[in-house]
Amino acid sequence: MSNFLGDVGRQIQKKALDQDKGSDEQIAKLERRSKAQLASLEDHFRIVVLQVMSELTNNGWKPVVFWGVRTPEQQEKLHDKGVGAKKSLHVHETQKIVHRAGWSYVQTGEAADIVDARYLWTGPAEDLNFRFWVELGEAAERRGLEWGGRWTNRDVAHVQCAHYEPIIKSKKGKRDDTPYQAVPNRTVVA
Numbered sequence: 318m319s320n321f322l323g324d325v326g327r328q329i330q331k332k333a334l335d336q337d338k339g340s341d342e343q344i345a346k347l348e349r350r351s352k353a354q355l356a357s358l359e360d361h362f363r364i365v366v367l368q369v370m371s372e373l374t375n376n377g378w379k380p381v382v383f384w385g386v387r388t389p390e391q392q393e394k395l396h397d398k399g400v401g402a403k404k405s406l407h408v409h410e411t412q413k414i415v416h417r418a419g420w421s422y423v424q425t426g427e428a429a430d431i432v433d434a435r436y437l438w439t440g441p442a443e444d445l446n447f448r449f450w451v452e453l454g455e456a457a458e459r460r461g462l463e464w465g466g467r468w469t470n471r472d473v474a475h476v477q478c479a480h481y482e483p484i485i486k487s488k489k490g491k492r493d494d495t496p497y498q499a500v501p502n503r504t505v506v507a
């Protein structure tokens with residue numbers, strides 16, 4: 318008897334989850350959000366993000382951009398809630414100092430958070446090794462983007478296009494003269 322009730326309970330729970338998370342309405346809402354977030358990105362980055370999304374769509378996923386550009390205020394608010402780094406490439410003004418192989422660089426660039434509209438970060442997507450995250454990382458890295466899923470503090474939805482300007486010459490290591498690409502003005506979606 319209790320097994321039967323358990324099954325009914327699970328069915329109701331599953332139905333509620335399907336209705337809320339995977340509903341056409343929810344997906345349509347997220348697709349509208351995705352369009353606005355995509356519009357906030359610079360052309361060169363948006364083109365690559367769209368290629369990544371199209372590959373995922375072909376694999377049967379429903380990718381949407383949940384976050385593109387953020388204002389410093391949005392970033393601060395999210396960081397206070399424990400989401401995202403204090404300094405993030407989602408914010409135009411961000412200039413981060415990063416260290417690699419005896420060198421220090423000023424990092425600038427852009428970022429996007431891509432999720433499947435049916436799950437976002439819930440259900441099967443709570444597993445950081447969920448197939449969607451793995452395929453997102455592969456599709457992004459194949460196109461030269463950095464994937465947050467490789468970070469110590471794994472951020473599996475996050476992809477970024479970063480530019481590095483070397484600032485300190487090391488005794489060891491070879492100088493990396495990758496030209497610094499200035500990032501032109503972009504628009505912000507509130």
Ligand SMILES: [Zn+2]
Pocket residue numbers: 384407428429430472474475476
């Ligand atoms: Zn992100």
